[in-house]
Amino acid sequence: MKNAKTVFECAECGASASKWFGKCQVCGAWNSAVEVEKELEKAEKTAKVKRIAPVYENDVVKFSEYEVGDTARETTGMSELDRVLGGGLVSSSVVLLAGEPGIGKSTLLLQICKTLASEGRKVLYVSGEESRDQIKLRAKRLEGVESAESLYLLTDTNVASITEKADKLSPDIMIIDSIQTVYSESVSSAPGSIAQVRECALSFISKAKNEGISIILVGHVNKEGGIAGPKVLEHMVDAVLYFEGEKIRSYRMIRAIKNRYGSTNEIGLFEMTDSGLTEVPNPSEMLLSDRREGVSGSCAVCVMEGTRPVIAEIQALVTSTAFPAPRRTSNGVDYNRACLLIAVLEKRLGFKFYTNDVYLNVIGGLRLDEPASDLAVTLALISGIRDVPVESGLIAIGEVGLSGEVRAVTEVEKRISEASRLGFTKILVPHRNMAKLNTEKYPGVEIIPVRSIYEALPYIK
Ligand SMILES: Nc1ncnc2c1ncn2[C@@H]1O[C@H](COP(=O)(O)OP(=O)(O)O)[C@@H](O)[C@H]1O
Numbered sequence: 001m002k003n004a005k006t007v008f009e010c011a012e013c014g015a016s017a018s019k020w021f022g023k024c025q026v027c028g029a030w031n032s033a034v035e036v037e038k039e040l041e042k043a044e045k046t047a048k049v050k051r052i053a054p055v056y057e058n059d060v061v062k063f064s065e066y067e068v069g070d071t072a073r074e075t076t077g078m079s080e081l082d083r084v085l086g087g088g089l090v091s092s093s094v095v096l097l098a099g100e101p102g103i104g105k106s107t108l109l110l111q112i113c114k115t116l117a118s119e120g121r122k123v124l125y126v127s128g129e130e131s132r133d134q135i136k137l138r139a140k141r142l143e144g145v146e147s148a149e150s151l152y153l154l155t156d157t158n159v160a161s162i163t164e165k166a167d168k169l170s171p172d173i174m175i176i177d178s179i180q181t182v183y184s185e186s187v188s189s190a191p192g193s194i195a196q197v198r199e200c201a202l203s204f205i206s207k208a209k210n211e212g213i214s215i216i217l218v219g220h221v222n223k224e225g226g227i228a229g230p231k232v233l234e235h236m237v238d239a240v241l242y243f244e245g246e247k248i249r250s251y252r253m254i255r256a257i258k259n260r261y262g263s264t265n266e267i268g269l270f271e272m273t274d275s276g277l278t279e280v281p282n283p284s285e286m287l288l289s290d291r292r293e294g295v296s297g298s299c300a301v302c303v304m305e306g307t308r309p310v311i312a313e314i315q316a317l318v319t320s321t322a323f324p325a326p327r328r329t330s331n332g333v334d335y336n337r338a339c340l341l342i343a344v345l346e347k348r349l350g351f352k353f354y355t356n357d358v359y360l361n362v363i364g365g366l367r368l369d370e371p372a373s374d375l376a377v378t379l380a381l382i383s384g385i386r387d388v389p390v391e392s393g394l395i396a397i398g399e400v401g402l403s404g405e406v407r408a409v410t411e412v413e414k415r416i417s418e419a420s421r422l423g424f425t426k427i428l429v430p431h432r433n434m435a436k437l438n439t440e441k442y443p444g445v446e447i448i449p450v451r452s453i454y455e456a457l458p459y460i461k
């Protein structure tokens with residue numbers, strides 16, 4: 001090619017440089033330089049503008065006179081997913097669902113087809129990863145999907161032919177599983193490369209915007225946990241959802257990283273079973289189901305997962321040590337935070353933790369990264385070292401400072417409501433939070449303000 005000159009592009013963010021680089025100057029990724037031909041890129045770019053730029057209305061309008069059409073939201077049949085989306089799938093939106101292999105992306109999407117492909121809406125499921133047989137076999141396991149009336153299947157990876165076949169069918173909703181497997185003939189690089197992902201995503205986005213189709217794209221996740229492909233993909237779509245499986249170990253969690261139609265604080269919880277993903281609408285009930293009252297070293301704890309309060313149990317096992325340096329292990333509580341709280345209890349209350357090993361565990365694999373769980377952790381520790389249970393029906397909310405003071409926390413009302421819903425009758429809250437609380441709202445619940453951990457001690461007996 002005439003004047004062909006090679007440039008290097010970052011595979012993570014798409015930034016280009018004239019020389020090879022070990023670390024990307026823009027996003028800081030290591031070893032992400034890939035060689036691309038500039039002339040070719042140029043030709044692609046000009047072609048792209050002509051071919052697939054989304055056609056938005058391009059007249060000037062008076063803002064006050066402009067009326068929006070109704071942004072119809074379609075329920076996906078999974079209220080956990082609907083909540084993360086901000087109330088359902090918005091028509092002509094493009095959603096990117098990202099997650100590690102095997103987490104259940106294809107399963108989830110096939111399951112929501114059951115509801116989406118009802119009431120006369122056509123859903124086209126495009127798979128570039130699996131054969132028809134594999135998809136059909138999976139659908140057999142999932143209740144109601146096999147008989148979904150207006151669900152269509154296409155196994156294809158060529159973006160032009162997908163678009164052509166979709167035009168013939170004119171679906172209302174399209175699912176592309178996954179964006180890394182589709183390719184465009186006008187780009188020379190391999191499927192999954194930045195140029196390909198960008199080009200294919202653009203053509204799906206313009207299709208969604210021009211024709212009013214809702215599109216869900218599946219995205220792979222790279223070694224570092226980011227979405228494989230250029231960062232621009234995240235900027236191009238309307239919502240980015242992450243499907244993860246670590247936080248509550250035996251469970252799957254979906255969270256929004258970006259959402260143009262809703263909050264990004266919400267999470268959705270699922271459990272993977274033989275018959276696909278089932279929703280977990282009440283995580284607290286599930287996490288507390290095996291709890292035994294009257295056992296020492298245990299205290300209920302409340303953390304906020306987005307806008308939803310989740311109650312779990314924290315356990316502390318304190319045993320006398322046989323080692324010169326006592327052991328401390330902590331599962332679900334930050335190790336340094338646990339050491340700090342133990343030090344506060346040694347210094348301020350004189351407990352001899354230095355002659356004891358301490359094992360901390362949060363039930364259900366939940367991670368307490370909020371300081372509001374401090375008070376519950378300290379009560380579990382005290383109850384553990386004294387070998388005396390905390391009072392039955394007690395839950396503790398509050399941050400503990402270095403002098404043993406209990407500090408105010410956010411969203412205390414939501415936590416109290418959830419605790420009283422689950423039958424807790426004594427709730428320790430920071431004194432500072434008391435002023436704004438309407439205690440009459442919770443009949444039968446004793447809300448006890450505490451200024452410091454000393455004041456919480458009588459509740460362990
Ligand atoms: N017969 C089965 N019984 C229970 N779970 C299964 C079965 N087959 C697959 N799974 C679960 O489904 C997961 C694969 O889901 P899939 O939707 O293909 O993931 P992804 O599309 O994210 O790669 C597996 O990791 C496994 O946990």
Ligand SMILES: [Mg+2]
Nearest residue numbers: 105106129177
């Ligand atoms: Mg899959």
